[in-house]
Each structure stands twice: as C-alpha cells, then as structure tokens.
Amino acid sequence: MFRRRNRRAIQVRYFHDTAAAVGFAGLLVVIMKSAEVKGFLLDLVRTALEVPM
Template sequence: MAVRNWRTRLADEEGAATAEYAIATMAAVGFAGLLVVILRSNEVRGLLLDIIRNALSV
C-alpha cells in the first residue's frame, strides 16, 4: 500500500502548471529588465532613432 501511495504522489502533477507559469514569468521579467538596460544606452537609442528617421523619410 505504501509503494502505491508513493507512486501516486510522484505521478500527481498538481501545482506543476503554476510552477511553469512562475518560471516563465520570471524569465519574461528578466528579459524585460535586460531590454530596459539596453534601450537606456545612448548608442542604442541613437541607432533606433536613425532607423525610425530613415523609415519615415522614405
């Protein structure tokens, strides 16, 4: 009986989806933070403005 109960507990995935959502959310927050750091640099901001200006002037 104890072995069957142990196997049932191991097969139970209750909470797995919540953990996956938490990991995906943390990855998205980390990526967003990285983008904020990159976009705050003057070089990247200048490059993006040049791209936008070139696109609008065509």
C-alpha cells in the same frame, strides 16, 4: 493525486515563464537606456519615415 501534481507542475511552469519574462524585460530596459542603442533606433525610425520624392 495525479491532478494535484499536475496542477503544481503547471504552477511552477507559469512562475518560471513569468520570471523569465520579467528578467528579459529588465535586460531590454537596460539596453534601451544605452545612448548608442537609442541613437541607432532613432536613425532607423527617421530613415523609415523618410518619404522619397
């Protein structure tokens, strides 16, 4: 009986963690589509790739 309850608790935990990860990924997609964020990231990458001479 304990194992069955424990197994269900683990399944619920996996479902909860997966749902949270999917929600966070969706939020990141919305943020990344923003023109302001996209411009900031492009500037950041360009600055990081510049080679000082």
